[in-house]
Each structure stands twice: as structure tokens, then as C-alpha cells.
């Protein structure tokens with residue numbers, strides 16, 4: 001089993017060490033995992049400051065949010081990865097980034113991530129036209145839900161088409177606060193599946209919303225999962241853990257959902 005999305009930073013305040021990695025690895029072994037993807041978020045690193053300008057400029061709340069998060073340099077993370085590259089772990093350990101895709105500054109993102117060696121870079125849509133839709137439930141008041149879904153998937157398709165990413169993180173995270181569109185997304189899922197395959201990208205089957213938002217649904221919704229399986233999209237199970245002890249959370253359940261009549265990659 002694989003856990004393809006585990007955050008390092010919030011557990012260690014930016015201090016990298018072999019002991020820290022071992023804490024994730026030993027928890028992964030307890031959970032029966034054979035492979036883990038450890039990552040950091042682009043918004044943690046001041047090298048990406050310019051890329052987040054549209055997000056900062058959106059409102060005061062987002063400016064404060066970003067300044068609280070952007071406290072480290074990517075240099076120490078990249079240097080640590082280089083230092084331990086080639087170390088033997090009892091399971092396969094990959095190091096990468098979760099990168100926000102912000103259409104206006106996508107080329108800036110690309111220019112920074114290309115400067116370092118990553119095992120993977122997973123792309124995320126966390127902002128719809130610079131609005132951070134997954135921050136607080138109250139921010140959805142007065143929002144046109146159909147319009148938000150429409151733009152969310154437009155941005156995701158654009159993200160996939162850039163060819164910059166290894167995978168798409170939590171591809172239906174717009175459901176985070178329980179808002180759903182009035183229209184069918186079947187055609188959108190087909191377009192996403194075709195684009196993911198063309199770009200050679202995987203999609204995460206992520207338990208992150210169940211773990212971090214208390215959402216009732218584990219993994220991507222059943223319609224999306226059905227379409228992605230039918231189209232043979234590569235799907236990786238992912239916890240979106242933010243602490244070592246959450247490594248592998250929900251992965252057994254998510255893996256079982258993939259086994260039901262579809263392709264499985266592990």
C-alpha cells in the first residue's frame with residue numbers, strides 16, 4: 001500500500017533530520033505501507049512569495065494567512081533531500097512538493113521548482129480565482145456554488161495541461177465544506193481523466209478531507225472514481241497527514257475502494 005501525500009513541515013517547524021524521517025517510516029511500517037511520499041507545501045517557502053502575490057492581494061485574511069505560513073526557505077529542504085538521497089529505508093521513501101497552481105503565476109512556479117531535484121511534484125488547486133475556498137466554511141456564504149465548481153475544474157484542467165506536475169492532489173477537494181453543484185460533473189471527470197492520462201499524471205484518492213475536515217466521504221467521490229477507473233487513470237491512495245502519527249490514515253479503506261473492479265497501482 002502507498003501513502004502518496006504526507007506533510008513534513010507542521011510536525012517539525014522546518015528542522016529536518018533523519019530522526020524525523022524515521023518517525024514517518026516507522027509509523028508507515030506499523031500501518032503496513034510499502035511506499036510513502038513525503039512533501040512540503042510551496043506556501044511554506046519564501047522563494048515562492050512572488051507567486052502568491054495574487055493570493056496575498058485578494059484580502060487581509062489571506063495576507064495574514066500567508067505571512068503565518070511562509071516562514072522557511074526551500075534551500076534547507078532541498079539540501080536535506082540531497083543529503084539523504086541514496087539512504088536505505090526499509091520502505092520506499094520519496095520526497096517532493098505540493099505546489100499550488102495559481103494560473104497567473106504558473107510560469108514563476110515552474111521556474112522555481114525546476115531548480116531542484118524532486119521525486120515528485122503534486123499540483124493542487126487551493127484557490128479559485130485567488131479565493132482560498134478551503135479555509136473557512138463561512139467564506140462560502142453568498143458564493144455561487146455552480147460557478148465555483150465550474151472555475152475549480154477549469155483551473156484544474158489548465159494545471160494538468162501545463163505538464164509541470166506528477167500528479168493531481170485531492171481532485172475533488174472543493175467539496176470540503178459540503179457544497180455541491182446542481183449540474184452533473186460526469187463530462188468534466190471524463191475530460192480530467194483524458195488530460196491526466198495524456199500528461200502521464202496520477203490522481204490522488206485522498207482521505208485528507210475525512211482526516212482534516214471531518215468530511216463524511218473518504219477519497220474522491222464515487223462518480224469521479226468510477227470514471228477514473230474506467231479510463232485507466234493511475235490512482236494513488238493518500239492520507240494528507242500533517243503529523244507522523246497520521247501517516248497511513250485511511251489507506252486500508254481507500255485501497256479497498258480501488259480494488260473493487262478497477263485498476264490498482266501499488
Ligand SMILES: [Zn+2]
Pocket residue numbers: 098124126169170
Ligand atoms: Zn492540499
Ligand SMILES: [Zn+2]
Pocket residue numbers: 005007098240
Ligand atoms: Zn496536503
